[in-house]
Amino acid sequence: MVTPAPAASSPATSSTEYAVDLHDVRKVYRGKVEALRGISMQARRGEVFGLLGPNGAGKSTLVKIMLTVVRPTRAEGTILGERIGTKSVLGRVGYLPEKHRFPEYLTGRQAIEFAGAMCRVDAEPRRRRAAELLDLVGMSDWGDRKVSTYSKGMMQRIGIAAAMVNEPDLVVLDEPTDGVDPVGRRDIRDVLVRIRERGTCVFLNSHLLSELEMVCDRVAILVQGTVAAQGTIDELTADSRRYEIVVAGEPPAWSAEAGLRSETRGDRETLLVLPGGDAAGVQTVVDRLRSDGRTLVSLQPVRESLEDLFMRYVHDPETGRAKPPGAARSAPPSAGLGGAA
Amino acid sequence: MRQTFALLVDAYRELNHRRLFWITLVLSGLVVLAFAAIGNDEEGLTILHWSIPFPFVSTNFIPRADFYKFVFANLGVGFWLSWIATIIALISTASILPDFVDRGSIDLMLSKPIGRTRLFLTKFVTGLLFAAMQVTVFTVASFLVIGVRGGDWEPWLFVAIPLVIIFFSYLFAVQAVVGMMTRSVIASIIAVMLFWLTLFLVQSGDGITLAWRVTQEIIVERKEARIVKLEDRAFEAEEIRAEMRDAAELGDPDAEERLADATNEADLAAARLIAVQEELVEDRDVLEKAVFVNGWLHTLNTVLPKTGETIDILERLLREWAGLVIPGPDEDDDTRRQFGEMVGGREFEERMTAALDESHSFQWVLGTSLAFEALVLGIGAVWFSRRDF
Numbered sequence: 001m002v003t004p005a006p007a008a009s010s011p012a013t014s015s016t017e018y019a020v021d022l023h024d025v026r027k028v029y030r031g032k033v034e035a036l037r038g039i040s041m042q043a044r045r046g047e048v049f050g051l052l053g054p055n056g057a058g059k060s061t062l063v064k065i066m067l068t069v070v071r072p073t074r075a076e077g078t079i080l081g082e083r084i085g086t087k088s089v090l091g092r093v094g095y096l097p098e099k100h101r102f103p104e105y106l107t108g109r110q111a112i113e114f115a116g117a118m119c120r121v122d123a124e125p126r127r128r129r130a131a132e133l134l135d136l137v138g139m140s141d142w143g144d145r146k147v148s149t150y151s152k153g154m155m156q157r158i159g160i161a162a163a164m165v166n167e168p169d170l171v172v173l174d175e176p177t178d179g180v181d182p183v184g185r186r187d188i189r190d191v192l193v194r195i196r197e198r199g200t201c202v203f204l205n206s207h208l209l210s211e212l213e214m215v216c217d218r219v220a221i222l223v224q225g226t227v228a229a230q231g232t233i234d235e236l237t238a239d240s241r242r243y244e245i246v247v248a249g250e251p252p253a254w255s256a257e258a259g260l261r262s263e264t265r266g267d268r269e270t271l272l273v274l275p276g277g278d279a280a281g282v283q284t285v286v287d288r289l290r291s292d293g294r295t296l297v298s299l300q301p302v303r304e305s306l307e308d309l310f311m312r313y314v315h316d317p318e319t320g321r322a323k324p325p326g327a328a329r330s331a332p333p334s335a336g337l338g339g340a341a
Numbered sequence: 342m343r344q345t346f347a348l349l350v351d352a353y354r355e356l357n358h359r360r361l362f363w364i365t366l367v368l369s370g371l372v373v374l375a376f377a378a379i380g381n382d383e384e385g386l387t388i389l390h391w392s393i394p395f396p397f398v399s400t401n402f403i404p405r406a407d408f409y410k411f412v413f414a415n416l417g418v419g420f421w422l423s424w425i426a427t428i429i430a431l432i433s434t435a436s437i438l439p440d441f442v443d444r445g446s447i448d449l450m451l452s453k454p455i456g457r458t459r460l461f462l463t464k465f466v467t468g469l470l471f472a473a474m475q476v477t478v479f480t481v482a483s484f485l486v487i488g489v490r491g492g493d494w495e496p497w498l499f500v501a502i503p504l505v506i507i508f509f510s511y512l513f514a515v516q517a518v519v520g521m522m523t524r525s526v527i528a529s530i531i532a533v534m535l536f537w538l539t540l541f542l543v544q545s546g547d548g549i550t551l552a553w554r555v556t557q558e559i560i561v562e563r564k565e566a567r568i569v570k571l572e573d574r575a576f577e578a579e580e581i582r583a584e585m586r587d588a589a590e591l592g593d594p595d596a597e598e599r600l601a602d603a604t605n606e607a608d609l610a611a612a613r614l615i616a617v618q619e620e621l622v623e624d625r626d627v628l629e630k631a632v633f634v635n636g637w638l639h640t641l642n643t644v645l646p647k648t649g650e651t652i653d654i655l656e657r658l659l660r661e662w663a664g665l666v667i668p669g670p671d672e673d674d675d676t677r678r679q680f681g682e683m684v685g686g687r688e689f690e691e692r693m694t695a696a697l698d699e700s701h702s703f704q705w706v707l708g709t710s711l712a713f714e715a716l717v718l719g720i721g722a723v724w725f726s727r728r729d730f
Contacts, residue, residue, distance in 0.1 A: 029729070067452035070729040091454040101445035103351070105358035117347030118453040162449075 019045045019170045019201030020066065022077040022084065027061050027070065035061045036072075037225040043218070045169065048192055048202040050212040052306075053222035054314050054322060059205050060098060062222070063174055066203075067095050080169050091119050094163035098174040098205075100155070104148035108139055108158040111147055112165050119166035126165065133161035136194075138187060152179030160191065171195055172203045177211060189215050213306040221313045224323055228313040233306060240304035241277035245285065246270070248295040258285060269297060277301065344455050345463055352437075352467030361433035362471060365426055369475055372421050373482040380490060381408045403666075406493030410665050413483050414656040418501050422476055423652045427509060430471045431516060435530050437468045438520040447730045457726040465517050465718060472509035476502050497663040504655050507707065511646035512537055514714045518721035537648065544649050547642040550635035551700070555692050556679045557628040564621045571614040578607035639700060646710035654703055 020043040027036040035058045043049035053059045064070035068085055075084050082089035102111040109130050116126035134143040137157040142150070147158065156176060163171055176192075177185045192202050192215050206212055212219060213233060220230040229236055251262035251270045261273040274282055282299070289296060304312075316323045356362045380387045381403065385395035398408060441447065441464055450460060480501045488494040515536050520529030582603040588596030659665040676683045 064448070064730070067448070069448050069451045071727070087454050087456060089454070090452055093452070095448070095452040097445060097448035097452070099445050100449055101443065102449075103355065103440070103446065105354050106351075110354070114347055114351060115449070115453075117343050118450070118455065120343050120454065122343070 017044055018042050018078070019080055020049070020077075020203060021079075022062075022066075022075070024074060024076050025062065025065060025072055025084075026074040027058070027065060028073045035225055036065075039222070039225075039227055040077075041220050041227060041230060043201050043203055045201050046196060046199045047217040048196050048204060048215050050216035050219040051203065051205045051222060052207070052209065052212065052219055052310055055207075057222040058225040059222055060174060063172055063203075063205055066172060067093070069097075091166060092169045094166060094168035094171040096156075096159045096163045096171075096173045096176055098178070100159050102147045102155070102158065102162075104146065107144050107146055108150070108154075108161075109134060109143040111158055112162045115162035116165035121166050129165050129167070130161075133164055136164075136191060137161045153181055153184045156180050156188070157184070160188065164195065168200060170201045170203060172205070174205045175207070176204070177206065177208060185211065209306045209310055219306070221310060223313055229309075233309075234303075236309055237304040237306075238277070240308070241275075242302050243274040243277075243282045243285075243299065244302050245272040245274070245282075245289070245299045246297040247272060247289055248297060252289065252292060252294070254288065258288070260285065277303070344453075348463050348467055349470070352470050355437070356471055356474070359433050361429055362474075365429045365433075365475060366478060369421070369426065369479045370482070372417065373479065373486060376409075376412065376417060376483060377486045377490060379412070381405060406487065406491035406495070407665055409487040409491040409493075410495060410498070410659055410663065413487065413498065413501075414659055414665075417479065417483055418505065418655055419652055422479060422501075422505050423508060423648070426475055426479075427472070427512070430475065430509060431512060431533055432530060434468050434471050434513065435516060435520060435526045435533075438464065438517045439524045439526050439529065442521050442524060442725075442730065444730070451730060458722045461521075461722050461725045462718065465514065465721075468513055468517060469506055469510055472513070473502070473506050476505040495659075495663050497659055500658055501655050504651060507711070508648055508651045511540075511648060511651075511710055511714050514717045514721075518717055518724075521721060522724060540645055540648050543638060543642050543645055544647055546638040547635070550631060550638050551696055552689075552693060553680050554628070554631040554635045555689065555696050556682060556684055557624065557631045559684050559688060559692065560682050561621065561624050561628050564617060564624055568614065568617055568621060571610065571617055575607065575610035575614050578603065578610040582607045643705070643709050644713065646713045647706050648710075650701060650706045651710060654706060657703075 020041065022039055022041045025036055025039040025041075026034075028034050039058075039062060041062075051059050051062070061070055065072045065075060066079055066084065068087060068090065072085070077084050079086070080089050080092055106114065112130040112133060113126050116129060117123075121129070130143075131140075134140045137160055139154065139157050139161070142154060147155065150158065156179060160173065160176055163173065173192075177188055180188060189211065192204070195202055196217075204212065204216065216233065218230070218232050219236070221228045246265065247270050249268055249270065251264065251272065255262045255272060259274065261275075263271050263273075265271045272285070274285060279301075286296070286299070314322050378389050381398050381400055382392060383400055384392045385397075385399045386393040396402070400408075403411070441450070451457065480499055484495070484498050487498065512533050516529045516533035519532040520526065523529065582600065585596045585600040585603045589600050656665070676685050677689075679689065
């Protein structure tokens with residue numbers, strides 16, 4: 001229905017379907033460090049969008065450019081329909097920076113209300129929202145204590161609440177589960193889902209792949225300042241989708257003819273692999289196995305995990321090691337020497 | 342407006358959090374209490390119920406209300422607020438800008454719908470809150486003390502509030518910009534203290550060399566007047582000698598005798614004239630030197646903010662508008678030694694005041710100082726606006 005806007009589209013014609021619509025975002029830091037090399041990326045309203053990438057890939061730089069914290073060398077595109085870099089649109093954006101720090105003289109509630117005031121939210125709704133959000137992130141009992149007394153996880157919760165005080169249409173969260181315990185992580189995931197249900201776009205920057213896999217509708221993988229892949233997890237893992245059938249006994253004689261890969265497994269069991277995610281195709285195989293009187297031990301659809309996918313893009317096929325962090329200089333003197341910190 | 346108000350409230354919370362703020366306020370209270378405890382009567386100075394015979398400050402010399410105003414302007418504002426309280430204020434506000442641009446907190450501020458220049462300037466203004474609250478509390482308390490104890494409810498005292506804030510803002514602008522650029526509290530404190538010392542030296546240098554110039558001008562003028570007199574005298578002596586010579590040639594025996602005296606007199610007058618003319622050449626050289634040195638120092642002083650002179654405006658205003666009269670011991674016309682020369686005290690004071698009025702007007706003091714501050718803040722705003730965090 002709505003086709004993605006072409007790269008040269010002007011902000012006025014850019015589709016309002018996109019909360020984030022970036023084209024050719026570049027950043028060269030002083031000293032000629034090329035952090036971003038022409039990023040194009042689209043995140044829709046009402047979806048959780050995950051930005052993945054190894055350390056130094058340029059994720060934070062990209063997020064900071066969206067939030068006007070860093071000035072791009074070149075950037076086309078829109079944030080909530082407004083040209084990137086427009087200050088006024090930030091009133092409709094919520095942001096949780098990585099390793100954020102609230103002034104220690106504030107209480108959690110004051111930190112949330114201060115964020116609201118800076119987003120031009122009126123005093124009364126600000127107070128009401130702060131109370132609601134404290135409840136939402138499970139900090140009602142702690143809201144009136146100084147943030148200096150908080151644990152890291154509590155700070156994250158307050159940070160998320162502060163990012164939502166203006167009822168934003170786009171929430172950008174940089175490592176929101178950093179330092180949060182497993183229970184807290186699940187709470188935060190639930191909060192993200194609730195934000196999405198309101199039609200808000202959640203732009204998530206994280207390196208915890210298993211978490212992203214659980215909540216993200218779409219992801220982009222950033223490697224060395226470029227987008228290595230972008231799409232739904234299903235789309236990105238389509239090539240790796242397959243059915244794995246374990247049957248008792250030897251591999252059937254017709255397995256190669258039916259397009260099955262087979263391997264003998266332990267004692268009198270065989271693993272049959274049918275590439276592709278076609279459920280109809282697997283029925284025929286099952287029928288033939290049943291008519292042969294074979295015992296089916298298990299049958300399951302399998303696809304590459306986000307982690308496998310990530311590793312595939314991040315690893316340098318030539319060296320077999322992770323690509324060095326940062327887009328850095330266009331021609332590194334000794335590429336791939338050590339994964340580096 | 343909502344944002345500015347929120348930033349102000351935030352600044353107040355920050356101040357409230359700092360112990361030094363409250364310590365300074367308590368100390369200010371003690372200074373005002375001490376202020377209320379002293380007074381003057383016919384005998385001299387009084388402290389609570391004790392009287393110290395110190396006739397120079399007795400009510401015969403200085404009315405009670407003026408005594409309080411003088412103490413307020415010179416000790417309260419001139420010493421406590423503009424030295425001690427300022428140093429404490431600079432130390433306690435030093436971390437405002439470095440904290441503001443710290444990683445983790447600057448991202449939160451910049452990602453809000455507020456322009457960077459406005460954000461920086463608002464943050465700067467909120468930093469002045471410390472000084473503003475201290476001087477307001479101090480002035481209101483002093484106003485009450487002077488009203489109750491001195492019997493004079495003097496509204497001109499409140500001029501101290503804007504003056505002290507403006508004075509503090511010169512220093513805080515430098516501290517804020519250095520603190521923001523270096524992100525170092527220590528660096529910003531050291532920078533502002535050195536800057537303040539420089540200002541002190543330049544202002545003192547400007548004042549001292551101006552006094553030197555005025556003294557030298559008086560001396561040169563005096564010598565010029567003396568030369569005119571000596572020229573007359575030499576001319577007269579020469580005329581008498583010529584008369585005597587003519588008379589002697591006509592054979593007047595008396596004249597012959599007096600011719601020798603007249604010749605002596607004329608030679609002496611001529612010699613004196615030459616000596617003073619030589620002195621004048623030297624004095625003019627010195628005056629030229631004084632004008633040159635003072636010119637440079639005054640130019641430098643014009644460019645830089647004038648901290649001390651801004652505070653001095655308070656006393657100048659109180660003298661002009663609140664009828665403050667301070668009878669000092671220097672008001673008599675005793676000649677005094679100044680820069681190695683003897684000059685009349687009153688003459689010097691009058692000429693010095695005229696010179697100050699001419700080259701150190703209120704407009705000059707405030708205008709040029711605020712221009713410097715605007716330049717510093719402009720540099721800070723441009724730096725802040727172009728920076729990646």
